[in-house]
Amino acid sequence: MTATLLAAGFMLAGAVGVLAMDALPLYALSKTLASPISQAHVPQFVSYSFEPAFWTEFFGEPDSPRNLTFTLLNHLHERGARPIIRAGGITMDSMIFDPDVKLSAVRTENGKGGIYRTTIGPSFYKQWENFPEGTTFVSTVNFGNNSVEIARGLALASYTLQKDKIAYYELGNEPTNYPTSRWQKSTEAYVAQWKSFTGQIDKAVNGSSRGKWWASSATTDVTGLKVRPSDLIPAGVNSTGLVGQYSIHSYAFATCDPAREKRATIANILNHTDLLRYADEEIYPSAKAAMDSGATWVVGEFNSIACSGKPNVSDTFAQALWTADVELIYAVRNATSVHLHQGATLLFQSNQQLNTPGDDGTPGFSSYSLLYPISSSKRGAARVLPVFVSQLLVVETLRDGGRIAALKTPSRLSEREFSSYAVFGKEGKVMKLAILNMKPFYAGQGTASTVRLDIGDHSGATVKRMTAPSVDEKDSAKVTWAGQSFRDGKAVGDVTVETLGPNESVSLKDSEAVLVTFK
Ligand SMILES: *[C@@H]1O[C@H](CO)[C@@H](O)[C@H](O)[C@H]1NC(C)=O
Ligand SMILES: *[C@@H]1O[C@H](CO)[C@@H](O)[C@H](O)[C@H]1NC(C)=O
Numbered sequence: 001m002t003a004t005l006l007a008a009g010f011m012l013a014g015a016v017g018v019l020a021m022d023a024l025p026l027y028a029l030s031k032t033l034a035s036p037i038s039q040a041h042v043p044q045f046v047s048y049s050f051e052p053a054f055w056t057e058f059f060g061e062p063d064s065p066r067n068l069t070f071t072l073l074n075h076l077h078e079r080g081a082r083p084i085i086r087a088g089g090i091t092m093d094s095m096i097f098d099p100d101v102k103l104s105a106v107r108t109e110n111g112k113g114g115i116y117r118t119t120i121g122p123s124f125y126k127q128w129e130n131f132p133e134g135t136t137f138v139s140t141v142n143f144g145n146n147s148v149e150i151a152r153g154l155a156l157a158s159y160t161l162q163k164d165k166i167a168y169y170e171l172g173n174e175p176t177n178y179p180t181s182r183w184q185k186s187t188e189a190y191v192a193q194w195k196s197f198t199g200q201i202d203k204a205v206n207g208s209s210r211g212k213w214w215a216s217s218a219t220t221d222v223t224g225l226k227v228r229p230s231d232l233i234p235a236g237v238n239s240t241g242l243v244g245q246y247s248i249h250s251y252a253f254a255t256c257d258p259a260r261e262k263r264a265t266i267a268n269i270l271n272h273t274d275l276l277r278y279a280d281e282e283i284y285p286s287a288k289a290a291m292d293s294g295a296t297w298v299v300g301e302f303n304s305i306a307c308s309g310k311p312n313v314s315d316t317f318a319q320a321l322w323t324a325d326v327e328l329i330y331a332v333r334n335a336t337s338v339h340l341h342q343g344a345t346l347l348f349q350s351n352q353q354l355n356t357p358g359d360d361g362t363p364g365f366s367s368y369s370l371l372y373p374i375s376s377s378k379r380g381a382a383r384v385l386p387v388f389v390s391q392l393l394v395v396e397t398l399r400d401g402g403r404i405a406a407l408k409t410p411s412r413l414s415e416r417e418f419s420s421y422a423v424f425g426k427e428g429k430v431m432k433l434a435i436l437n438m439k440p441f442y443a444g445q446g447t448a449s450t451v452r453l454d455i456g457d458h459s460g461a462t463v464k465r466m467t468a469p470s471v472d473e474k475d476s477a478k479v480t481w482a483g484q485s486f487r488d489g490k491a492v493g494d495v496t497v498e499t500l501g502p503n504e505s506v507s508l509k510d511s512e513a514v515l516v517t518f519k
């Protein structure tokens with residue numbers, strides 16, 4: 001590539017504020033890095049977490065796979081992504097394997113959507129064969145029932161049926177939310193029991209789980225039990241040598257109670273300054289502890305708004321901007337994979353939450369998911385949600401071992417409303433720019449304003465655009481990536497790639513993102 005934004009050339013931003021011919025103000029994209037350059041990213045970076053109780057709704061059965069979900073995964077796979085699928089979440093902690101169960105996953109419910117147990121059969125693991133070639137999985141193991149027998153049963157079933165597809169094992173989801181009586185707020189008691197269970201399971205699978213366990217899986221909620229990776233590493237969680245990676249969960253917003261529900265607005269989830277604050281204060285200390293110990297780390301479960309999202313916020317195009325920005329924020333901080341959570345409202349998660357299950361306890365699908373996998377009384381027709389396009393943007397940004405760094409906010413733009421990244425190739429040259437104009441532009445506000453950006457000297461570039469009529473757009477037929485929409489799974493429209501002439505600037509309207517690829 002011949003762009004002159006070379007790594008070595010990333011010094012101070014050049015002159016700003018040159019008046020443009022078409023009278024749009026011109027801003028100079030900063031060439032100053034606001035972060036170190038990340039590690040080279042792997043095809044597993046864009047990954048997922050699916051609540052196991054709803055596995056059948058999302059994936060169908062081995063002989064009748066859910067076409068809509070698999071079509072979405074195929075779009076990612078075609079672009080080189082190889083997601084790691086974690087069948088994880090709260091319901092993994094009341095999950096049990098029964099070899100005689102015919103269906104993949106059967107919920108034992110109270111009739112109103114309260115789930116006491118999820119029983120999985122061999123089909124659950126057989127279904128892994130329907131995923132695109134190269135997909136691997138996290139074998140998730142129940143710690144909630146406090147039973148080595150139940151935990152071992154799950155691990156052994158996964159090993160017996162699909163040993164080659166297991167990338168990692170995980171014992172327990174969000175131990176920070178377990179009853180206090182379990183470990184009496186003692187990190188040491190937690191670590192001792194974690195080592196005891198994983199050790200017994202490792203014996204059952206003939207030592208094959210060594211170096212494959214995720215450790216921690218904590219939330220960032222303030223609880224008495226301190227078990228984030230930054231707590232577990234000094235407490236010796238890997239003294240038995242079983243840990244493969246450290247996992248932490250990221251939820252900065254929630255609808256679990258009325259106070260947090262009020263804060264879960266489009267304006268707040270798109271405040272880039274606040275997304276950085278959360279990442280740096282809550283997540284990065286654990287990431288750094290992991291990296292300092294020579295280990296890798298993952299965001300094992302995350303989404304925008306805990307307790308299943310918020311309708312009119314997480315089911316809009318705002319969620320696409322949020323997801324793209326947050327995934328790139330964690331890419332900059334060297335997460336090796338980020339597992340966007342998919343699921344449905346869990347009645348027992350909170351008695352003050354905004355969301356509810358559907359009629360007669362049917363799933364009330366989470367409005368932050370990529371899709372509503374089946375038609376339901378609660379959410380209407382099965383369909384893909386506006387967020388999906390963000391996954392294409394991130395996969396295409398980081399593909400082929402991309403190394404990414406954040407750029408400083410251009411002068412005269414607000415950090416809260418603007419996010420930009422440079423992607424470096426093997427020789428340290430800038431190959432791509434990912435630019436997000438996070439400023440909310442709502443339907444009915446007239447015409448969105450446009451930011452024109454000087455992206456430096458270059459010999460030509462192509463642009464793919466993630467866009468929608470407004471930030472609160474809910475119809476994914478109107479939400480596009482490079483001109484294509486994905487409402488029913490399949491791509492509608494022709495791929496539209498804009499071309500920039502030498503040195504030409506790029507324009508983004510409010511609530512829009514672009515991926516610029518230099519020649
Ligand atoms: C990410 O890893 C690279 C090495 O690959 C390192 O130079 C950089 O400092 C790390 N970034 C952060 C934010 O820790
Ligand atoms: C989904 O169904 C369509 C139409 O029946 C078919 O063309 C496509 O291959 C299917 N996709 C998957 C991933 O099975």
Ligand SMILES: *[C@@H]1O[C@H](CO)[C@@H](O)[C@H](O)[C@H]1NC(C)=O
Nearest residue numbers: 093094096116117144145150
């Ligand atoms: C696991 O524990 C839950 C309560 O936390 C209980 O409802 C469920 O029946 C238990 N499952 C089994 C298989 O014992």
Ligand SMILES: *[C@@H]1O[C@H](CO)[C@@H](O)[C@H](O)[C@H]1NC(C)=O
Nearest residue numbers: 156159160203204205206207
């Ligand atoms: C573990 O190894 C033993 C001895 O080779 C074998 O009999 C047993 O089936 C193995 N267990 C599993 C779960 O593969």
Ligand SMILES: *[C@@H]1O[C@H](CO)[C@@H](O)[C@H](O)[C@H]1NC(C)=O
Nearest residue numbers: 238241242243244245294295
């Ligand atoms: C855990 O310890 C084993 C054995 O010392 C080591 O090979 C592995 O890399 C360690 N895992 C992590 C995540 O540090």
Ligand SMILES: *[C@@H]1O[C@H](CO)[C@@H](O)[C@H](O)[C@H]1NC(C)=O
Nearest residue numbers: 268271272273274275277416
């Ligand atoms: C955006 O987030 C920052 C950091 O948390 C905060 O100080 C600021 O008040 C927020 N801005 C708005 C408009 O909410």
Ligand SMILES: *[C@@H]1O[C@H](CO)[C@@H](O)[C@H](O)[C@H]1NC(C)=O
Nearest residue numbers: 310311312313354355472474
């Ligand atoms: C979402 O917005 C629609 C109208 O735009 C409104 O009828 C509905 O009550 C809103 N839903 C929630 C949960 O706020």
Ligand SMILES: *[C@@H]1O[C@H](CO)[C@@H](O)[C@H](O)[C@H]1NC(C)=O
Nearest residue numbers: 456457458459501502503504
């Ligand atoms: C691009 O900018 C550089 C440096 O200002 C200049 O040398 C070059 O001629 C410009 N190219 C075009 C096509 O304007």
